Amino acid sequence: MDSTIKKLFENLIDDDKDVQYEAFMNLLDITNEKVNWAYEVWDQLLKDLTEGDNHQRSRAAQFLCNLAKSDPEKRILRDFSTVWAVTKDKKFVTARHSLKSIWKIAIAGSQQKKLVLNNLTDRFITGTDEKNYTLIRFDIIESLKKLYDEIKDEQVKELALDLIEKEEDTKYKRKYASVWK
Structure with missing residues (x-):
C-alpha cells in the first residue's frame, strides 16, 4: 500500500x-x-x-x-x-448504507453471488417485522438492479421481479417495479 x-x-x-x-x-x-x-x-x-x-x-x-x-x-x-x-445495525442510516453496498460482494464470484442473493432474498421475504421494512425492500430491489446492470445476469433480474410480485401492497409493488423500468 x-x-x-x-x-x-x-x-x-x-x-x-x-x-x-x-x-x-x-x-x-x-x-x-x-x-x-x-x-x-x-x-x-x-x-x-x-x-x-x-x-x-x-x-x-x-x-x-x-x-x-x-x-x-x-x-x-x-x-x-x-x-x-x-445491515441490521441499531443506527438505521448505518444499516442502510451497508445494505446498499452488499451487492458489490456478488460481483466477486459465483459463491459470493449465491451468498448475497440468498441473504437478500431471505431478508426481503422474512423482514416484514423490521422497522422501515418497505424501505429495506426497496434497497434490496435497487441493489439487485445495480448487480444486474453490472453483470447482466438474467437470474438476478428474474429474482428481483419475483420478489416484487410477492409484495401485496399495490403502492409498494409499483414503487419497487419502477426501479426496473
Whole structure:
C-alpha cells in the first residue's frame, strides 16, 4: 500500500469532518477497482464492523463490500456474516448504507453471488417485522438492479421481479417495479 492510500485511511479519523468525508469518498472510488492492498486493511476493517462507532461500522462495511473483488483468498465468504450484521445495525442510516453496498460482494464470484442473493432474498421475504421494512425492500430491489446492470445476469433480474410480485401492497409493488423500468 502506498503512502497516499495510508494517508487516506488515516484521514478517516481526522478531527475535520470534511477531511474524513473526502478520504472516504476517495477510498470508495479507489476500491471500485481491484487493488493489491486489500489484506493490509482487511482485519482492521473487520474489527471496525463490531468495535467502531456507527461511522466506522458503515465505512468498514462499504469498504469490505468494495474490496470483495480484490479478495482472491475469498475471505469475504468467511467474514460475510459480520458484514451482513451491519445491515441490521441499531443506527438505521448505518444499516442502510451497508445494505446498499452488499451487492458489490456478488460481483466477486459465483459463491459470493449465491451468498448475497440468498441473504437478500431471505431478508426481503422474512423482514416484514423490521422497522422501515418497505424501505429495506426497496434497497434490496435497487441493489439487485445495480448487480444486474453490472453483470447482466438474467437470474438476478428474474429474482428481483419475483420478489416484487410477492409484495401485496399495490403502492409498494409499483414503487419497487419502477426501479426496473
